Amino acid sequence: MTDSRWESRKASHVLDIVVGGTPPTDRTEYYDGDIPWLTIADLTSGDIIAPAKTLTPAGLAASGGRVLAPGTLLYSFKLSIGRTAFVETPVATNEAIAAILPSSKIDLAYARWALPGAFADAAGTNIYGAKILNQEQLKAARVPYPPMAQQRQIADYLDYETAEIDAFIADLRCSAELAVERTRALASTQLDEAVRDASRVTILGHVIMVNEGQVDPSLEQFVDLPLIAPNHIESRTGRLLRLESAREQGASSGKYQVRAGQVLYSKIRPALMKATIAPCDALCAADMYAMDARESWLSNDYLLEFLLSDRFEQYAVTMSDRVAMPKLNRDTLAHAPISLPTLADQDRAVSSIHRARVAQREAIADIDAAIALAKERRAALITAAVTGQIDVTARRKPVVDSIQSSLVEAR
Incomplete structure (x- = not known):
């Protein structure tokens, strides 16, 4: 049940939101200066890639933007909606990124978790059904607004639990990669064994x-x-x-x-x-x-x-x-050298490789299902925490342990 003490506030009442801009691209004197300038391509959730472009002071003025101080929270609201990151060194942004400035009104560590859902609820859709946001919708969004002390507790809790889930997902992806590599190694061994006694060597174009x-x-x-x-x-x-x-x-x-x-x-x-x-x-x-x-x-x-x-x-x-x-x-393909085992040896090698590929695909299907469950639980956890549906200070089973238990029960 949602904590009744948690009201929602209009984003414009608790957030200081500014949006950058793009100076005219045909004015070379506006670019290649000393001011790092972020676009969507430079922003991934949690990280800022070193921006590919920079502005001059004149370019910044022409963009209508400003240099953002470290600690500012960034949120992408055009093209790719929902990416967040904290500014670590002074930067400017284009008009696809909203900057939430540090203030006493809200803990930005909490805002990083609460805003994507709040902004998504405020978004419209285009003719293709994709989410779209503009500055007015950002400012009109309703943001869950617990007391400041609880905002910090929620942020700390989610920082820890989501990092554990993300590490779990990374391990699963590593397991999938290892399954593919094991199959490739087996396939390589089978093909090597098949051609060991092959007396026919030709080029691919002949066969x-x-x-x-x-x-x-x-x-x-x-x-x-x-x-x-x-x-x-x-x-x-x-x-x-x-x-x-x-x-x-x-x-x-x-x-x-x-x-x-x-x-x-x-x-x-x-x-x-x-x-x-x-x-x-x-x-x-x-x-x-x-x-x-x-x-x-x-x-x-x-x-x-x-x-x-x-x-x-x-x-x-x-x-x-x-x-x-x-x-x-085509000519290079045709000249690839190939050793040809007997058809019987080919069939034996292929049968062994196919069995390994079937096992690999079954393993990866299980891994994909586990990743999907982990992502689903991660999203549900964030929503529950920022809306007060769970008490983040209570002792409970780690979320990753719960996910692993669910996977065991599903087998």
Whole structure:
């Protein structure tokens, strides 16, 4: 139950809010000065990245902003809503960031936790359903307003508990990365064993066939086919994350036709190692190769594992022919050396790797569920604390322990 002593106050009554600005971008004399100038790109929750841009005193004056003192709380309210951070060294900001100045009216350590929810409740939505905020909505927001002593207690409690939850989530993500690396290590071992006695060594172009000829994805026969692009494929695992049609993606430029079972490989940024097998007839982006193995030499399943292997990664990254955007061109792909075990040895290696990948995906699914639960509990904890639904001074089981208990019970 919410503590009846906690009233809410209009933000403009308890917060000193100022917003920065942007000087005309065509005036070079306004930029590259000595005043650090923050934009949304420089702001992540809890941290300020060293700003990429600076202003001159004239630029600051033209922006309508001010230099903010250390201890000021920043809140992003345009483009990316809800990022917060404390100013550590004097900076100015653009108009997408609201600055809450230190004052005796509110403890800013508490405000950092209370304001995102209060501002979100005051936000409107655009035609796409996304949250939007303006300065008037910020100032009209209702902020939970406990006594100052309790504000500090809440801030201390949330600082500690959320740090524990964040560390727990970081450990879970590390576990997911380790699961992927263990599978990669096993796959590498299986492929090494398979090729140890291989007598056939050739180049990839001799044993694969790459699709040619693009089609218009807006045509009726193609528009509702899945369109697979590099962003649909998980790096290094061969997993297809989702399917979206050409229509859903608004595709208009040429794409390749893909048959179910063909291998897809992203030629852009080969270090990401994005390859998968098409689960159905589809289209693929022009920055991907769609290919089939020549059946008398190798299987498509083995071809996929080769493309995901450390050995091929080393070749692809070394041979990438662009600096700004590394790319593996068709001729370079064709000249990749490949050792060919017997088809039976290929099948044995692939079967072992597939079993490991299934186990890995099950483990990562469990980890993803745990992360989702932790994030849900974190958000609920913040809301409960800042609205008085829990007494933060009472002894209770640490939130991370409660999350772990829930995960054990769910198994």
